[in-house]
Amino acid sequence: MSLVEIKNLKVHYPIRSGFWNRITDEVPAVDGISFNIEAGETYGLVGESGSGKSTTGKSVVGLEKVTSGQILYNGHDITRRNNRRKLDYNHDVQMIFQDSLSSLNPRKRIEDIIAEPLRNFEHLSKQDEKLRVLQLLDIVGLDADALYKYPHQFSGGQRQRIGVARAVATNPKLIIADEPVSALDLSVQAQVLNFMKKIQRDFGISYLFISHDLGVVRHMCTNLAIMNRGRLVEIGTCDDIYNHPLHIYTKRLLAAIPRTDVSQRAAHRASRLAVEEIYREQQDKYYDDNGRAYPLVAVSPTHQVALPPDIAQQLAHQESEADV
Amino acid sequence: MAENFNRNTNVSANDLARLSQEAEAEATPSSARIVWDEFKADKPAMVALVIVVGFILFVMIASLFINTPKMMQTNIMAYFDRPGTDGMWLGADSAGRSVAKQLIVGSRNSIGIAIGLTVISSTFGICWGLISGYFNGYIDWGMQRVYDFMMMLPMTMMIIVLVTIIPHYNAITLTLIFSIFYWEGTSRLIRSRTLAESEKDYVAASKTSGTSNFKIIFREIMPNISSLIIVDTTLSFAENIGVETGLSYLGFGLPTQTPSLGTMIANANDPNNITQYWWTWLPAALEIIILCLSISYIGQVIRRAADASQRQGAGD
Ligand SMILES: Nc1ncnc2c1ncn2[C@@H]1O[C@H](COP(=O)(O)OP(=O)(O)O)[C@@H](O)[C@H]1O
């Protein structure tokens, strides 16, 4: 059994209006997605902004009210608040937020911020609690000085470390990392990613790693799901997605990865334009009449793509021939 | 599980005392300290603070030594005494009652009502706004309809009607009646800030950390809007002095035998008094102006202290 199984998850935001506050419309932020996260792995969730990644992540930690579908954690459906409370769910599942500044209460000292989950879930003595906070600071590479400071006294990278320390405080099984490095400089990004990997090894944590950039995810993830307008368009292993992408949306995301080698710039530009051209011409082949992605079909045991079955087989065939 | 952490770091129980001490040395000043520094850096604000605190203490204590019923007795011999005669520093009014003593007792009554009104209506308005803004759904919708209903009522008229139909009322019932109508402004202000604050990720982080809604509202969100709360409370205190004063001036505030700043200013209703017997109303009017100005000045300083970029005192 997987650690987390997401089954046909839907989150539709109601749009209310008028004096009686009736629901007049809906935004289908997440529109029927399914995937599984295994214990100890990093699962990547990638898509452009607005595709519903954060909403998915928030549903998995229990911050979002789910419209329909199931999220099974060790076999328990945690979309219901009662079940989450019974399991002490957030003791095991934590979140790292994209905006490190907004995710730390500006009025609280670092000690109180990191100790918050400990106070609610572990009930340690004052001494043990302070020791644990100091250990956590040490693990994320911050000095003990930080204890009584406020969030605004740190740089973005340091703040994100504090966010990680808080998430790891209760030694959770799964951490939802919602674009944890998108707001950081490139050099700092690598640092933060590296110690996130180190913590994963040391503590045996699974990550649901959310990003809009396939380049960032490449070195983190074993399995990936590509999300587009609230639907999954492709699921596969790292190799499936990076080396054998089938859906045009995945190809676009791959073409959009920023490159650093200047000599190849013209070539990259050409390939990006080519993908863009195909996208414009063949859009209706990849999406149904309402512009929604098709249901996923398997083209290999690990690889699924959202296409009508015949086209999926045909593309997979072409792909494997091109490979040989 | 604790072993898990011990295994991955060099920090052990032995270092605890030393590291805590190091951290203590680097700690940031508390917000009370920052506000105090701000007052020290701004002399006029300090003067305003001394005036307000000193004056309130003075009238509270001095009024204990004044026998109000005796003071309010008519003394025809002292009819419109000029300031300084018959041992009355500020003279006497048309009934020969000492203006100075009335000013002290009247200030105590007016300020007492203003403080009571501010405490009750601000506390209620703040809680209402916080809860309404945080829950943001049916609860918010219901609470906003109550708010709309209260706003629809003609406030001054309602108070006058209530004061007229309640047979025996005193300063306390009057304060409670005022309070029913003076929480709305605060609640709307607090609600709009709470709505914005609830969207921030630290609230989400507190939820995933297992903190209860009640604690999130009062321990996480409220400190973050504390500057707004303090400024709004000081300003509504200044405003509330005017509430009782205004109604007493119109004759619908405290009963006539209870002096207040409003009843004293009402002396100015008589054109004779305005020019000839100026001492009957001018001191009370000046007092209100000075108090209100000082209080709003203090409010500004606190707001500045809360907003790091505008501080004049030593930075952090
Ligand atoms: N609270 C909300 N109310 C209404 N619509 C929302 C809300 N939060 C997100 N959305 C909409 O849901 C969609 C998905 O948002 P989000 O999950 O934040 O995307 P991503 O994280 O991939 O950028 C967007 O179109 C966004 O406008």
Ligand SMILES: [Mg+2]
């Ligand atoms: Mg997002």
